[in-house]
Amino acid sequence: MTQHLVVVGGGMVAQRLVEALRDRDVAGTWRITVLAEEPRRPYDRVALTSYFSGRDADDLALGDPALWDDPLVTLVRDDAVVTLDRTAKTVTTKRGRTERYDHLVMATGSSAWVPPLEGADLPGVFVYRTVDDVAELRGYVEKLSQDRVVKGAVLGGGLLGLEAAGALQALGAKTTVLQVGTHLMSAQVDLGGGEALRRLINQLGVGVRLNAMTTKIRPHRRGGVGRLELADGGRLDADVVVIAAGVRPRDELGRAADLSIGERGGIVVDDTCLTSDADISAVGEVACIQGACIGLVAPGYAMAEITADRLLGGSSTFPGADTATKLKLSGVDVASFGDAFATTPGALEIVWADPVGGVYKKLVMSDDARTLLGGVLVGDASAYASLRPMLGRELPGDPAAFLLPEGGGGAPELELPDDAGVCSCNNVSAGTIRGAVTEHACTDLGAVKACTKAGTSCGSCLPLVKKLMTTELTKQGVTVSSALCEHFSLSRAQLYDAIRVSGVSSFTAVIERFGTGRGCDICRPTVASILATTSPAHVLEGERAALQDTNDHVMANLQKDGSYSVVPRIPGGEVTPEGLIAIGSVAKEFGLYTKITGGQRIDLFGARIDQLPVIWGRLVDAGFESGHAYGKSLRTVKSCVGSTWCRFGVQDSVALAVMLELRYRGLRSPHKIKLGVSGCARECAEARGKDVGVIATDKGWNVYVGGNGGFTPRHAQLLAEDLSTEDLVRTIDRFLLYYVRTADRLQRTAPWIDEVEGGLDGVRSVVLEDSLGICADLDAQMDAHVDEYEDEWRATLEDPEKLRRFASFVNAPETPDPSLAYVPERGQSRPATLDEREAALRGEPVLVAGTTLEVRS
Amino acid sequence: MTALDVAPVQADVAGWTVVCRLSDLAPERGAAALLADGDQVALFRLVDDRVFAVQQHDPFSDAYVISRGIVGSRRIDDIDVPTVASPMYKQVFALQTGRCLDVAGKVPARGLLPDLSVWPVRVRDGLVEVAR
Numbered sequence: 010m011t012q013h014l015v016v017v018g019g020g021m022v023a024q025r026l027v028e029a030l031r032d033r034d035v036a037g038t039w040r041i042t043v044l045a046e047e048p049r050r051p052y053d054r055v056a057l058t059s060y061f062s063g064r065d066a067d068d069l070a071l072g073d074p075a076l077w078d079d080p081l082v083t084l085v086r087d088d089a090v091v092t093l094d095r096t097a098k099t100v101t102t103k104r105g106r107t108e109r110y111d112h113l114v115m116a117t118g119s120s121a122w123v124p125p126l127e128g129a130d131l132p133g134v135f136v137y138r139t140v141d142d143v144a145e146l147r148g149y150v151e152k153l154s155q156d157r158v159v160k161g162a163v164l165g166g167g168l169l170g171l172e173a174a175g176a177l178q179a180l181g182a183k184t185t186v187l188q189v190g191t192h193l194m195s196a197q198v199d200l201g202g203g204e205a206l207r208r209l210i211n212q213l214g215v216g217v218r219l220n221a222m223t224t225k226i227r228p229h230r231r232g233g234v235g236r237l238e239l240a241d242g243g244r245l246d247a248d249v250v251v252i253a254a255g256v257r258p259r260d261e262l263g264r265a266a267d268l269s270i271g272e273r274g275g276i277v278v279d280d281t282c283l284t285s286d287a288d289i290s291a292v293g294e295v296a297c298i299q300g301a302c303i304g305l306v307a308p309g310y311a312m313a314e315i316t317a318d319r320l321l322g323g324s325s326t327f328p329g330a331d332t333a334t335k336l337k338l339s340g341v342d343v344a345s346f347g348d349a350f351a352t353t354p355g356a357l358e359i360v361w362a363d364p365v366g367g368v369y370k371k372l373v374m375s376d377d378a379r380t381l382l383g384g385v386l387v388g389d390a391s392a393y394a395s396l397r398p399m400l401g402r403e404l405p406g407d408p409a410a411f412l413l414p415e416g417g418g419g420a421p422e423l424e425l426p427d428d429a430g431v432c433s434c435n436n437v438s439a440g441t442i443r444g445a446v447t448e449h450a451c452t453d454l455g456a457v458k459a460c461t462k463a464g465t466s467c468g469s470c471l472p473l474v475k476k477l478m479t480t481e482l483t484k485q486g487v488t489v490s491s492a493l494c495e496h497f498s499l500s501r502a503q504l505y506d507a508i509r510v511s512g513v514s515s516f517t518a519v520i521e522r523f524g525t526g527r528g529c530d531i532c533r534p535t536v537a538s539i540l541a542t543t544s545p546a547h548v549l550e551g552e553r554a555a556l557q558d559t560n561d562h563v564m565a566n567l568q569k570d571g572s573y574s575v576v577p578r579i580p581g582g583e584v585t586p587e588g589l590i591a592i593g594s595v596a597k598e599f600g601l602y603t604k605i606t607g608g609q610r611i612d613l614f615g616a617r618i619d620q621l622p623v624i625w626g627r628l629v630d631a632g633f634e635s636g637h638a639y640g641k642s643l644r645t646v647k648s649c650v651g652s653t654w655c656r657f658g659v660q661d662s663v664a665l666a667v668m669l670e671l672r673y674r675g676l677r678s679p680h681k682i683k684l685g686v687s688g689c690a691r692e693c694a695e696a697r698g699k700d701v702g703v704i705a706t707d708k709g710w711n712v713y714v715g716g717n718g719g720f721t722p723r724h725a726q727l728l729a730e731d732l733s734t735e736d737l738v739r740t741i742d743r744f745l746l747y748y749v750r751t752a753d754r755l756q757r758t759a760p761w762i763d764e765v766e767g768g769l770d771g772v773r774s775v776v777l778e779d780s781l782g783i784c785a786d787l788d789a790q791m792d793a794h795v796d797e798y799e800d801e802w803r804a805t806l807e808d809p810e811k812l813r814r815f816a817s818f819v820n821a822p823e824t825p826d827p828s829l830a831y832v833p834e835r836g837q838s839r840p841a842t843l844d845e846r847e848a849a850l851r852g853e854p855v856l857v858a859g860t861t862l863e864v865r866s
Numbered sequence: 867m868t869a870l871d872v873a874p875v876q877a878d879v880a881g882w883t884v885v886c887r888l889s890d891l892a893p894e895r896g897a898a899a900l901l902a903d904g905d906q907v908a909l910f911r912l913v914d915d916r917v918f919a920v921q922q923h924d925p926f927s928d929a930y931v932i933s934r935g936i937v938g939s940r941r942i943d944d945i946d947v948p949t950v951a952s953p954m955y956k957q958v959f960a961l962q963t964g965r966c967l968d969v970a971g972k973v974p975a976r977g978l979l980p981d982l983s984v985w986p987v988r989v990r991d992g993l994v995e996v997a998r
Contacts, residue, residue: 495941517913527894527913529938530951530958555894559934559953562895567953571929618934819886819897819909827904828923828930843928843976 011040011081014320015100015108017090017262018116019045021054022293022309024071026114029317031079039320041082042108044100046089047139050077055306055434057143058172068724069140093266095286100262114316115263115276115284115291119256119304124164128226133234134250137173146251150180153248158183160246162237164223165253166193168336173251174215175341185216185245187223187237197334197345198385201362205369205387209341212367218245226250258295258302271297280326282316290316303330307433314436331433333397335390344393347383347400348373356382361412363388370412372396379403394473398429398439431477432463432470442474446481454478455721455760493754494531497524501679502751505539509750514544516552534558535754538641541677542749542790545797547804549811560639563815564802565621566612570840572829573621574614575601576638577628578674581648581666581686582609591631595624602837607718608645608683610636615838617825619817625802634800635675641755642677643684646670647695651688651705660705662688665734669703672738673745675798679752679761682745683717697725700758701741706730710737714744714772715759723759726769729777742791743776743784882988882995888915889992896933896950898922899996907985907996908933910961912948918961919985919996920950925978926969927954932982940967 014030016023027041045051052069077084088102093113101107121136123129135146153159161177163170166188177184186193192203193210207217222240229235229248237245263276269285271277275297282290282298293309294302303309308330318325333346351358355376362369368388375382381399386392392411404411425431427440445451445460454471457478458464464471491500497520499507504523513519519536520528528536537556540546546553548561560566565573577592592611596603599620601613616624638644646669649655651662666686676682685696686703696702702713708731716725729740752761762769774780805811816822830846831838841849885899891911899907899919906922910933922930934953939946940960948961957980958968964982974980986997 496938526941526946527937527939527948529940529949530936530956533936533938552893554892555937558936559931562934567931567934569927569929569954571927571931571954813890814892814895817898818900818906819890820899824900826898826906826930828906 012038012111013109014039014041014112014114015110016041016043016114016116017093017100018118018259018293018295019043019047019051019084019086020116020118020293021051021071021306022118022313023114023116024051024076025310026116026292026313026317027082028072028076029314030320031076031082033317033321037081039081043082043084044088044090044102044106044108045084045086047141048087049140050074050084050086052140054139057137057140058176090262093262095266095289098288111288112320113289115289115295116293116313117259117262117295119258119294119302121252122255122257123252124254126223126226128228128234129252131226131228131234132232133248134226134252137169137176137251137253138256143176146176146249147180150177150182150249154181157248159248161185161249161251162187162245162247163251163253165255166190166217166219167196167253167255168194168334170251170253171210171336171341173253174210175213177249177251178213178215182249183214183216185218185247186210187218187221187239187245189220189222191219193217193219194336194343194345197349198343198387199350199371201360202343202345202369202371202385202387205362205364205367206341206343208364209367209388213341218243256294256304258297260295263291263295271300271302273297273302275302278312281319282312282327283319290319292316298327299329303332305330305332305334307331307333307436310434310436331430333393333400333433335393342386342388342390344386344390344397345384346393346397347381349383349385351383353382359408359412361409372408372412374404374408378408381408394431394470395425395476397433398425398431398473402426402429425477431473432461435462435465437461437463439477442477443481446478447485451478452482454763491753493535494529496520496526496528496532499523501535501539501754504535505543505750508536508539509543512544514540514546516540516556528556530558531754534561534641537561538677538679542746542794545794547799547811548801549805549814554811554814563618563621564625564635564639564805565616566639568614568840570829571826572614572840573616573618574612574638575616575621575624575628576606576610576612576636577633578636578670579610579645580670580674581646581663583648583663583667588631588633591628591633595627595631598627599624600831600838602839606638606645609647610638610645612638615831615840617817617829618815619823619825622806622812622815626806629800629803629806635802637675640675640677641680642675643670643673643682646673646684646686647699648686649688649691649693651686655688657691658688658705659707660688660710662686662694662703662705665703665710666694669738669741672795673741675801676745676749676794678745678749680755680757682748682758684741698722699725701725701744703737703741709733712737712740715762715769717757717759719757721759726762728769728773739788740776743787744772746787746790747772747775747783881997883997884993884995885909886994887992888917888989888994891917891994894937896935896937898930898933901996901998903998906930908935908950909987909994909996910937910948910950912937915989916948917987917989917994918948919987920959920961920964920982921984924952924954924957925966925974925980925982926952926957926972928975928978929954932959937961942967 051071053071088104090100091103092101099107099109121138159182161182161184163174163186166186174184174186192200193206223237224240225238227236258275260276269277276291277297278291284291292312315325336343351373357374360371371385373383381404425439429439431439441461445457449460451457451460454475463474492498533556565575596613601615604612606612646666648662648666652658683699684701685694685699687694687696688705697713698716702725704711710732711730712728713725714728717723830841832841893913896908896910907919908922910918922932924931935950938949940949949958951958955972956970959982964984966980988995
């Protein structure tokens with residue numbers, strides 16, 4: 010019989026519990042009701058800060074949303090549980106809903122702790138816990154910023170306080186962190202690390218006051234908060250205050266129901282996560298396990314897994330908390346793991362500090378200096394992903410080697426044991442990741458992530474996941490070399506640089522210098538694409554013609570029957586009635602099937618190769634040019650109608666889209682590129698589904714990058730805000746060319762951003778801060794592209810030599826391919842199917858004709 | 867257009883048919899030709915002016931497109947074998963033998979053979995001739 014599990018609370022740990030239980034409870038023995046206080050589905054609270062850098066609440070969604078459509082799962086939102094009756098085994102919610110349970114799980118989490126402080130209830134004082142807190146804070150700061158520079162103060166210099174400070178700073182507020190203790194992140198980092206951290210935080214423009222105890226929050230004359238008073242007599246002006254002074258477990262239901270409560274709060278559970286009532290478990294931050302509540306997600310996940318296992322008759326127990334943490338703040342790299350304070354008797358500390366570079370690293374080793382017990386990494390936490398899984402294990406060689414800057418020490422390669430945890434958020438071991446490769450045939454990072462869930466929460470382990478995967482693939486003999494193909498051992502990015510620097514401009518020269526043989530269908534189009542931006546020339550110029558895929562060679566899109574489709578450019582989707590009539594008359598004359606594309610233009614299907622020049626002659630005469638629908642190049646810039654017509658538009662999105670499309674038309678790239686421009690935040694152009702999406706604000710343009718539709722849809726992420734049109738164009742110029750130069754063949758912008766050095770932050774620093782010093786070069790390259798653009802169809806029509814390539818047969822140039830056959834459908838023609846062709850051959854009455862089929866509707 | 871005046875119907879006694887001038891073929895780029903019996907062949911001229919003829923019909927897509935594929939080479943037993951890749955689903959064929967070297971994860975349509983038929987080709991006096 011199905012039993013009823015009721016989960017109180019709808020946070021990350023509740024989500025994990027439901028996911029784990031539904032995953033393993035194949036027989037459906039448990040029906041689950043989740044009662045959540047917040048009005049939304051469980052979301053990634055750990056990533057709250059990223060909500061400031063342009064992600065919206067939907068981007069914080071956790072796991073597969075289909076979980077909530079499961080018939081055995083009911084999620085009740087916006088309805089907090091107010092009473093628990095252990096005798097009747099029921100819970101009742103604020104809205105009066107009563108659920109009877111067979112087993113109850115308390116997953117109520119924590120609330121932000123607000124110290125009893127005069128003025129803590131003033132408008133402008135916030136906590137930092139939920140999406141709503143963050144949204145309100147953002148709204149408040151944005152409103153104040155309209156007429157002054159906002160001064161922000163954060164009470165609390167812990168993990169959350171620093172993230173809140175980073176968020177305030179990102180909103181343009183001048184921010185100060187007030188820490189009661191002697192140094193920042195005092196729960197995770199020692200004094201030396203705290204000092205290095207303070208310098209890094211200062212470099213972000215955030216002030217830090219240590220030993221600063223706030224005693225009062227004073228209102229401003231205009232209303233809202235105005236000033237902080239400190240215990241040492243000091244004062245600090247502040248228009249907005251974020252209290253990040255710690256969290257308290259939400260154990261009130263447990264207290265009222267007389268469950269055993271820990272000394273410092275929290276519902277006491279044993280190592281199986283059961284409370285003092287055997288029908289009730291507690292998981293996550295509300296659970297007082299092994300004597301303490303733990304405010305981290307990884308131990309919460311572990312408790313969820315244990316509870317799911319126990320509900321299905323398993324016997325797992327809590328192994329002890331993994332309290333490793335990593336600060337998620339752009340530009341400040343901090344990690345702490347294991348026994349960071351060297352409390353183990355006899356523990357040795359190995360410290361490496363570079364005050365100039367703002368780096369402090371410490372490893373805590375056992376008394377024989379061999380076993381890794383913990384560590385603190387500030388300023389450069391790159392070793393975190395590989396060191397953390399080595400906790401409690403012997404490090405090979407001299408531990409100091411792991412602290413030296415990259416390239417300086419030569420730390421030995423770590424071969425992780427199979428049981429070493431790699432992803433602590435999702436509890437994935439090195440062995441599971443190896444298994445994804447060896448047993449589930451995963452060959453890329455995306456597949457390994459989907460298969461194991463490793464790296465899908467905070468992402469800090471991804472470098473290690475990738476390394477493990479690569480090592481495993483190599484062992485299997487799967488070539489993970491970045492070689493382009495058998496003819497080039499260089500990757501596309503390396504080849505691009507080699508060609509650009511050497512200045513070679515023909516395929517023969519390229520392959521003689523950098524490759525072997527005569528190339529193939531992989532490297533030839535790649536070289537053609539590279540040469541298109543390093544030494545621009547017509548696609549059919551000389552030897553270039555022999556490199557092009559048929560689409561680029563005849564400048565049309567090959568379709569399944571060997572005919573082609575034709576797409577004239579319609580910049581920004583703006584077209585005159587005359588233009589529409591011209592396209593319509595061409596389609597009618599040549600019997601072409603017409604369809605509106607997703608990129609706001611018109612596709613004409615069923616053109617024979619020998620008809621292409623005639624069709625294009627007509628289109629060029631009517632003022633059209635190639636739409637490059639066939640190329641790995643800019644496709645379209647989609648736009649909404651914008652402020653010229655729309656009641657809500659704040660900027661002229663069509664004009665910008667037309668300008669951008671004309672600027673980047675013909676730009677050859679590793680894969681197709683699509684842009685979108687929306688005239689207001691309603692986003693009717695769906696710009697965030699594009700490689701580059703531009704959304705108007707009342708101050709300028711926000712630019713998002715790395716979106717796409719297709720097999721793995723991705724929303725574009727915010728690159729920069731409130732840009733002027735001129736800055737916007739330069740930013741897109743550089744973004745596109747940086748992508749063109751460094752992406753793999755057929756790698757779209759989203760996976761490129763995932764893999765390029767530094768991820769999105771890296772792209773931002775290259776494009777906006779010129780961290781590689783290449784921006785002048787990129788700008789010149791884009792200027793050259795714009796100057797040298799010519800319509801490749803017009804140029805082809807003007808050159809009889811190029812037109813010879815469009816003959817249907819070299820010995821009968823005007824004889825159509827006799828194999829082509831079409832049938833009418835919905836007033837147009839389409840390729841005949843095999844059955845229809847065979848029926849026609851048998852003399853059955855099927856209307857099959859060549860491309861000139863007359864369709865009468 | 868620069869088709870030869872030679873009609874594509876005349877074959878000499880030995881079975882050789884002139885199809886075009888060598889100069890009508892661009893190096894490393896295919897061209898289709900229509901033979902008298904209605905067969906479509908794909909002609910390929912390499913950089914060393916060797917010419918190959920294989921069937922224009924792509925057994926994997928059932929369309930007449932092989933001449934529009936990308937020419938290249940593949941290293942087999944230390945020899946660079948000239949190849950063409952189908953423009954449709956990227957199967958790779960050896961130009962000399964018609965052998966399918968890489969099925970690219972597909973099976974031929976309608977139970978067709980994966981390999982391409984080949985035609986003997988010679989170049990005489992700048993003219994490309996194909997025999998059956």
